[in-house]
Amino acid sequence: MSIRPILIHPDPRLKKLCQPIESVSTDIGKLAEDMLETMYDAPGVGLAAPQVGVLKRLFVMDCVKEEGESPRPMALINPEIIATSDEVNTYEEGCLSIPEHYAEVTRPKRVTLRWLGLDGKTHEEEFDGLWATCAQHELDHLNGKLFIDHLGTIKRSMITRKMQKLKRDKARG
Numbered sequence: 459m460s461i462r463p464i465l466i467h468p469d470p471r472l473k474k475l476c477q478p479i480e481s482v483s484t485d486i487g488k489l490a491e492d493m494l495e496t497m498y499d500a501p502g503v504g505l506a507a508p509q510v511g512v513l514k515r516l517f518v519m520d521c522v523k524e525e526g527e528s529p530r531p532m533a534l535i536n537p538e539i540i541a542t543s544d545e546v547n548t549y550e551e552g553c554l555s556i557p558e559h560y561a562e563v564t565r566p567k568r569v570t571l572r573w574l575g576l577d578g579k580t581h582e583e584e585f586d587g588l589w590a591t592c593a594q595h596e597l598d599h600l601n602g603k604l605f606i607d608h609l610g611t612i613k614r615s616m617i618t619r620k621m622q623k624l625k626r627d628k629a630r631g
């Protein structure tokens with residue numbers, strides 16, 4: 459396993475529609491393991507393949523937050539939302555590709571997802587609370603959408619300008 463560098467917004471690769479994965483190969487297994495390690499190291503609760511520069515439909519997440527509860531590392535291949543609740547939830551979201559910026563985003567409170575697991579089988583499960591928000595945020599990444607795209611234009615461009623500056627400062631060293 460190895461930690462992969464995380465792309466920082468703005469980056470054209472974060473705006474692309476990602477392609478479905480045709481088979482659960484050992485390369486995909488390795489990618490998922492690297493992504494989980496990268497996510498835990500960051501630390502974060504979710505990470506999508508485009509954030510490590512791979513334009514494929516895969517994300518990982520683990521929203522277990524309680525101390526003492528065992529982790530639940532999940533890898534979802536070709537995930538689809540098959541149902542959403544009418545009830546909504548507002549969370550202050552962040553993103554490993556947009557460090558140190560947070561904003562409230564309102565999304566359906568519960569979502570049912572269908573995906574292909576690393577075991578090659580189709581899974582279906584309903585997620586609630588932080589898990590549901592995280593799953594929707596990560597799925598957005600696979601469609602080239604960031605959480606700031608849910609915000610108003612002014613807030614979005616303000617964050618983008620700050621990120622551009624951060625990248626310039628970093629490049630300068």
Ligand code: NI
Pocket residue numbers: 552553554555595596599
């Ligand atoms: Ni994100």
